[in-house]
Amino acid sequence: MExxxxxxxxxxxxxxxxxxxxxxxxxxWLSGRAVPKLEPDEYVQVLEVFSCTPxxxxxxxxxxxxxxxxRKKPGRKKMEGKx
Numbered sequence: 228m229e230x231x232x233x234x235x236x237x238x239x240x241x242x243x244x245x246x247x248x249x250x251x252x253x254x255x256w257l258s259g260r261a262v263p264k265l266e267p268d269e270y271v272q273v274l275e276v277f278s279c280t281p282x283x284x285x286x287x288x289x290x291x292x293x294x295x296x297x298r299k300k301p302g303r304k305k306m307e308g309k310x
Contacts, residue, residue, distance in 0.1 A: 234277065235278055239257065246272060246273060
């Protein structure tokens with residue numbers, strides 16, 4: 228995913244502005260922490276912003292590794308005697 232951002236010459240902030248997403252969302256995509264959930268029109272817009280083909284976009288996420296330091300927060304444990 229980072230290669231697409233570099234290829235487009237955009238920062239996460241600029242990409243977010245053009246796509247109507249927050250810079251944090253773009254960073255989550257870059258780190259592999261999140262995968263884009265896009266409507267069809269948003270998908271076309273992403274391809275235009277990153278100047279890539281659908282295959283390049285799909286491949287970018289297959290090669291993005293999850294950051295091993297990023298972990299899901301554990302669920303809250305129920306205390307005994309409380310619902």
